[in-house]
Amino acid sequence: MSKNFKIYLGVFLVILVIMGVFQINKKPLLDWRKNFDPNSKTPFGLFVFNSEADQLFGNQLKRIDQSPYDYYTSKKENRNHNILVIEKSLDQESWNQIFDQVKAGSNAIFIGRSLPNNIEDSLKIRLWNINSDDTYTLEFTDKNLAKDTLYINRLPDRKGFTRIDPKHEILGYNKTTDFQNNYYKNANFIKINFGKGHFYFYSEPIAISNYYLLKSRSNYPAKLFSFLPQQKTIWFTESQSVGNSQSNMRFILANPALRYALYLAIIGLALFMFFNAKRKQRIVPIIEPLKNTSLDFVKSIGNLYLQEGDFHDMMAKKAQYFLNKVRLDLLIDTHKLDEDFIKKLQLKTGVPVEHIQEAVSLIKKAQDPYSSVMKEDFIKMNSLLNNIIK
Incomplete structure (x- = not known):
C-alpha cells in the first residue's frame, strides 16, 4: 500500500466520520411536500383522513388499489354508488369508465389541483391558478353551513374554477380581502349534473390533509362530503394510477416523454449490440506461471x-x-x-x-x-x- 493511498484513505475516513457525526446530530426535517398519500403522516399526507374515512362515509367505504378502468372492466357495479378520487391522474380509459358510471346515476367527487384539458372542455369548466393571498378562508355557499369554514394559512394551493357553465352549481369558494377590506371570492367547489348522476370537483386537497385536520377543529372537511348521498363509496387509492390500466407498457406508451425515452433506449441498445458484435475482443489465452521446482528438488533429495x-x-x-x-x-x-x-x-x-x-x-x-x-x-x-x- 503506497504512502499516497494511505493519506487519501485517511482523509476519506476522517470526512466520513465528520459526516456521520453531523448526520447523527442532525434534526429530522419535516417533509412539507404535498404527497396526499393515504398512508403518509407528513403534514400534507392523508393518514388522518384515511383513519376517519370509514366513519365519515357511514362504514360504506371501499378502498380500491386499482385504476377505475381495471376495476370496472373486471367487476360490475349493479347499483349506484359514490366515486372518490383524491389528487390522482387518470388515463382516458379510466375517465370513460367513470363517465359511464355517473351517467347511469352514480356520483363522483374529484379532489385535486389539476384536470386534463379534454375533461375540462367536455364539462365546460377550467381549473386554473387564481390571484389570491397567502391566506384565505374556505366557505360554502349554503347558508346553513355558514359557520363551517376553514382558514388556510400555510402553503395554499391557490386553485379555483373559471369559465364555469351557468348550468353548473357553485357549492363553495375561497374568500380573500385586499388592503381596503374588499372581499374577493373564487369558486373552488362545483357540482355538475351529468346524465342521472353528478360530478363534484373540489380544488383544495390540503383541506383534508393531516396538517389542517389536526390543527383546525372546524367541521368543514366533514361537511365537504355531506353533499354526497349516503351510499356505498369507492375510493380509488391506487398509488400510481397514471396510465396504469391493463399494463405498465400501456402507461409508458400513453405518455409521450416516456414513449420517446423507450424508443431511444431500444435504438441505443440495438446500436450497441451492432457495434459490439463487430469489435468484440478475441479470447485472451491463460498463460500458466512458471513453476518453482526448487522445493520439489529439496523434497526429492x-x-x-x-x-x-x-x-x-x-x-x-x-x-x-x-x-x-x-x-x-x-x-x-x-x-x-x-x-x-x-x-x-x-x-x-x-x-x-x-x-x-x-x-x-x-x-x-x-x-x-x-x-x-x-x-x-x-x-x-x-x-x-x-x-x-x-
Whole structure:
C-alpha cells in the first residue's frame, strides 16, 4: 500500500466520520411536500383522513388499489354508488369508465389541483391558478353551513374554477380581502349534473390533509362530503394510477416523454449490440506461471537420504550448513569449536549455554567419520541447531 493511498484513505475516513457525526446530530426535517398519500403522516399526507374515512362515509367505504378502468372492466357495479378520487391522474380509459358510471346515476367527487384539458372542455369548466393571498378562508355557499369554514394559512394551493357553465352549481369558494377590506371570492367547489348522476370537483386537497385536520377543529372537511348521498363509496387509492390500466407498457406508451425515452433506449441498445458484435475482443489465452521446482528438488533429495538411512552423512551436512550460517550471519569463527566459540554463540543467540554445549558435542560427533551415529542423534542435533538459529 503506497504512502499516497494511505493519506487519501485517511482523509476519506476522517470526512466520513465528520459526516456521520453531523448526520447523527442532525434534526429530522419535516417533509412539507404535498404527497396526499393515504398512508403518509407528513403534514400534507392523508393518514388522518384515511383513519376517519370509514366513519365519515357511514362504514360504506371501499378502498380500491386499482385504476377505475381495471376495476370496472373486471367487476360490475349493479347499483349506484359514490366515486372518490383524491389528487390522482387518470388515463382516458379510466375517465370513460367513470363517465359511464355517473351517467347511469352514480356520483363522483374529484379532489385535486389539476384536470386534463379534454375533461375540462367536455364539462365546460377550467381549473386554473387564481390571484389570491397567502391566506384565505374556505366557505360554502349554503347558508346553513355558514359557520363551517376553514382558514388556510400555510402553503395554499391557490386553485379555483373559471369559465364555469351557468348550468353548473357553485357549492363553495375561497374568500380573500385586499388592503381596503374588499372581499374577493373564487369558486373552488362545483357540482355538475351529468346524465342521472353528478360530478363534484373540489380544488383544495390540503383541506383534508393531516396538517389542517389536526390543527383546525372546524367541521368543514366533514361537511365537504355531506353533499354526497349516503351510499356505498369507492375510493380509488391506487398509488400510481397514471396510465396504469391493463399494463405498465400501456402507461409508458400513453405518455409521450416516456414513449420517446423507450424508443431511444431500444435504438441505443440495438446500436450497441451492432457495434459490439463487430469489435468484440478475441479470447485472451491463460498463460500458466512458471513453476518453482526448487522445493520439489529439496523434497526429492530429502526422500533419497531418508531411504538410504545414512544419518551420519545427514548430520555432517546439517552441521556444515549450521557452521556456515554462523560465520555469515553471526560473524563467529568456526574453526575451533572450543569454550570461546560456545561463549560467543551464547551471547549472540541468547540460547542457554548447556544447549549450545550439547549441540557442539553432536557437531563434533558428526564431523568424526569414525563415530557411531544413531537416528536419535540426528533428530536431537537438528532440533538443537534449529533452536539456536531460527
